[in-house]
Amino acid sequence: MGIAAVVFDMDGVLIDSEPVWEQVRREYVELKGGRWQPDSQRRMMGMSTTEWAAYMSDDLGVAMPLEDISTKVVDLMADRYAHHVPLLPGAVEAVQRCAGQWKLGLASSSPRSLIDLVLAKTGLLEHFSAILSTEEVGRGKPAPDVYLTIAQRLGADPDTCTAVEDSTNGLRSAHTAGLRVIAVPRPEFPPEHDALAEADVVLDNLDQLTPEVVTGA
Numbered sequence: 001m002g003i004a005a006v007v008f009d010m011d012g013v014l015i016d017s018e019p020v021w022e023q024v025r026r027e028y029v030e031l032k033g034g035r036w037q038p039d040s041q042r043r044m045m046g047m048s049t050t051e052w053a054a055y056m057s058d059d060l061g062v063a064m065p066l067e068d069i070s071t072k073v074v075d076l077m078a079d080r081y082a083h084h085v086p087l088l089p090g091a092v093e094a095v096q097r098c099a100g101q102w103k104l105g106l107a108s109s110s111p112r113s114l115i116d117l118v119l120a121k122t123g124l125l126e127h128f129s130a131i132l133s134t135e136e137v138g139r140g141k142p143a144p145d146v147y148l149t150i151a152q153r154l155g156a157d158p159d160t161c162t163a164v165e166d167s168t169n170g171l172r173s174a175h176t177a178g179l180r181v182i183a184v185p186r187p188e189f190p191p192e193h194d195a196l197a198e199a200d201v202v203l204d205n206l207d208q209l210t211p212e213v214v215t216g217a
Contacts, residue, residue: 003215004156005129006098007147007179010108011045012166012186013206014095015118016086017077017110018045019188024076025056028069034061042189046169048133048140049074049111074111081114085121090206092124094164099127101211105150106131107163109140109170130154141169147177162214168195175199180216182209 011017022041029036040060044052053070056062062069098104104127108115112133119125130153134140137149151158163174164182168191174181175198183199184206185191196202201213211217 002160003102003162003180004160005103005105005151005154006214007105007107007150007161007163007174008095009163009165009170010106010115010118011110012189013164013184014088014091014124016088016186018186020077020080020086024073024080028073028076029056029060029062032062032064036060042168045167045189046109046141046173048109049135051140074114077114078117081117081121085118087122088206092122094206094209095124095127097209097211098214102214103129103154103156105129105154107146107150108132109134111135142172142176144173144177147174147179151177151179164209166191168192171195171198182213184209
C-alpha cells in the first residue's frame with residue numbers, strides 16, 4: 001500500500017526551537033527557586049503542556065500552580081517567536097516538496113497557540129490539511145495518541161502515513177502508532193539509540209527528504 005500522507009513534527013524538525021525551550025524553561029525554573037537538571041530538556045521533549053508543567057513542578061521544584069507554569073512559559077515562547085522563528089535549513093522546501101504529492105499533517109507537542117503562530121509567521125500554514133497538538137489528545141509523546149488521531153483526521157490508515165521526527169519520544173510515538181518513521185535527529189539533542197533504531201530511515205538534514213525516502217521506494 002502506498003503512502004497517503006506525510007506528518008511532520010514541528011520542534012526540532014521544522015524549527016530549531018529546542019534550545020529556545022531549554023533556555024526559557026531553565027530561566028523560569030531558576031527564577032522560581034527550582035533545580036534544573038542536565039537532562040531536563042531532553043526528558044520534556046514530546047511531553048504535552050500539562051505533562052511538562054507537572055514535571056517542572058514535581059521534579060524540578062517549581063512551587064507554582066500548573067496552569068501558572070504553563071501559561072508563563074508559553075507566553076515567553078510566544079514572545080520569542082514574535083521576534084524570530086528559528087526555521088531549520090531546508091524546512092520550507094521539504095514541506096513544499098511533500099505538499100506537492102501528499103496530504104500533510106502536523107503533530108506537535110507545542111501548545112496549539114504556538115503552532116498557529118509559527119505556521120502563520122513562516123507561511124507554512126496553507127500546506128497542512130490537519131494540525132494537532134498533543135494537548136488536544138489524551139497523552140503526549142511517546143504515547144501514540146497524537147499520531148493515531150492525526151492519521152484519522154487526514155483520512156488515512158497509520159500504515160499509509162510517513163512521520164518526520166527528531167526526538168526519542170517523537171520517534172517512539174510514531175513507531176508505536178504504526179507509521180513509517182523518518183528520523184532527522186538534532187545533534188544537540190540526539191535521540192536514544194533504541195528509539196533511533198525504530199526509525200525506517202535516518203537522515204542528516206531535510207534536504208535529504210525526497211519523495212523516494214518518504215515512500216521507501
